[in-house]
Amino acid sequence: MAVRWAGLVAGALTLSACATQEGGSVLPNIFEPAPKSAVEALNRYYEDVPASALPKAPEGVPLPASDAVISRILVASCNDEELPSPTLAQLATEEADLFLMIGDNVYGDRDGKAYAINEPELDELRESFADLATREEFIAARSKFPMMVAWDDHDYGANDAGKHFPFKAFAERIHETFWGLDGEDVGAWPGTYYARSFGPDGQRVQVIMLDTRFFRSDLTPTDEYGAEGKERYIPTPEGDPQDMLGSEQWTWLENRLQDPADIRIVVSSIQVMPTVHGWEAWSTMPKERERLFDLVNSTGAEGVVFLTGDRHTGFIYEERDVLPYAANELTASSLNLSFADESSERDARQIGAAFPPENYGAVEIDWEGETLSLILKDSEGKTARRNDIAFSDIGVD
Incomplete structure (x- = not known):
């Protein structure tokens, strides 16, 4: 490639x-x-290239005020704009304070069902975003919920691509123009990472959207293609380059983790905690995964919860001993590209079985009861998996 x-x-x-x-x-x-x-x-x-030549999403709902109390967040990933998305339509019937689309929001490196390498003009990517803008399900969600977004490989422009994707600067401009971020702080620097905080002291929620594409070094290809646990990639050897976020984004993240917040939602388009599979994940760069956990430790950041996508299967994870408190992750994937009904994948950190059917996620914060719930919902909006977490278990006083 x-x-x-x-x-x-x-x-x-x-x-x-x-x-x-x-x-x-x-x-x-x-x-x-x-x-x-x-x-x-x-x-x-x-x-x-004039901005008028780039697609734009329908007008959305403004983000909550900086002092607004957030108690419910919806999250989803992996939405093929060429297919109907009844699960997204179901999501749009929910009530929430915020909706996070966290990657593969379109499949802009595919022509129909076939993956294709984008040409420099990124015609396929632009067409995909233009198609998304006309989808009734998306329009319904866009008009109802304030939204924050991250990208993954298929709305970056190439399958599993990282920093060496030569058209990434244009892909970034397409992304930021479509989502209305070109005039925001994120539009002023390379990459698509940004953060927002909501709520008063004692009820403050910080949402950190990471960019795991623009700066990421190359992955190490598997030595046994398709083998369980080595499907596409293996962990990068100790002495080889490993960089998931790039130096500027790492410094930015360190600063953001020191901002005042009670609950911190850290969004990564690829999974953070599991280590048993050979698909894209932080586990492909063990030193970077360790660096992420060490940064949470060194900054004293409380209340960190990870939200991820990418896998076309939903998961919930919990692990002790990597943070000063229990590390928790919700993987919500996918909206309309389910490849199976069941999965045998099982990580030691996993809470309950994997959930491959179409799904989306919810984060519910009970400020009075001092609990946070990570929830996977099926295509009909029924709870498929759930983990209720006491504030004290994630370091929140």
């Missing part, structure tokens, strides 16, 4: 050279002085 991307970028640079010749080109004459690399040439071109 890296060779294919290199060829596409080199082709784009060749086209850019034509822009200086009489008669014009598909690319504008913007290369003065000449770009130092093909990627730089592409990024100059991308900057010149």
Whole structure:
């Protein structure tokens, strides 16, 4: 795939050279002085694409006020915009203070059912977002709930891609323009990570949206394709580069974990806690996974709960001893791309069986009862899995 991307970028640079010749080109004459690399040439071109050429989501509901008490959050991932999404329609009938779409919100690297490598113009990705904007189920959810979003590989532009995806700057612009983030703080820096806090002291919820794509180093391919626990990737060896978030995002996260908050919802598009499978997850970079837990420890951040997606199966996890309190994770996936009815996957941290049918998640916070509940709901809105957690078990006084 890296060779294919290199060829596409080199082709784009060749086209850019034509822009200086009489008669014009598909690319504008913007290369003065000449770009130092093909990627730089592409990024100059991308900057010149008018915002009107990029798809935008329907007008949404403003985020809650900074002093608004949050007691219910919905979460979902993996939504193919080319297919009906009755589970998203069901989600839109719920009541909640906030809705988090946490990755693979479209499948912009697919043409129908086949995966495809995006061309530099990212036509398929733009078309996918434009299609999502017209879906009745999405419009219903968008018009009802304040939303925060993260991206994963399929709305980043390439399956399992990381920092070497050459069109990532344009993918970021497409993402931020569609979701209305281009004028926010997140639009001012590379990557799509950002955070928001809601509620007064004693009832403050912080939502941290991580970007596990833009800066991520390469994964280590499996040495036994398809084998259980080694399906696609194996953990990166000790001495090889491991970077999930990039130095700037790591520093930013350290600062955010020191912001005042009682409950901290940390959103990662890929799973954080499990280690038994060979799909994308923090476990593919053991040192980075350890670094994440160490950062929570060193900052003294209380009330951290992880929300993840990606797996086309729902899970709930709980583990002691990696944080100063119990670490908890809810994986909500997928809205309309279920591949099975049952799963035998079982991690020692797992609470209950996996749930592969279409699903979405809910985080319910009972401030008076001092409990937080992680809930998986099926396509009809019925509770499929649940874990009730006392505030004291996650370090909340």
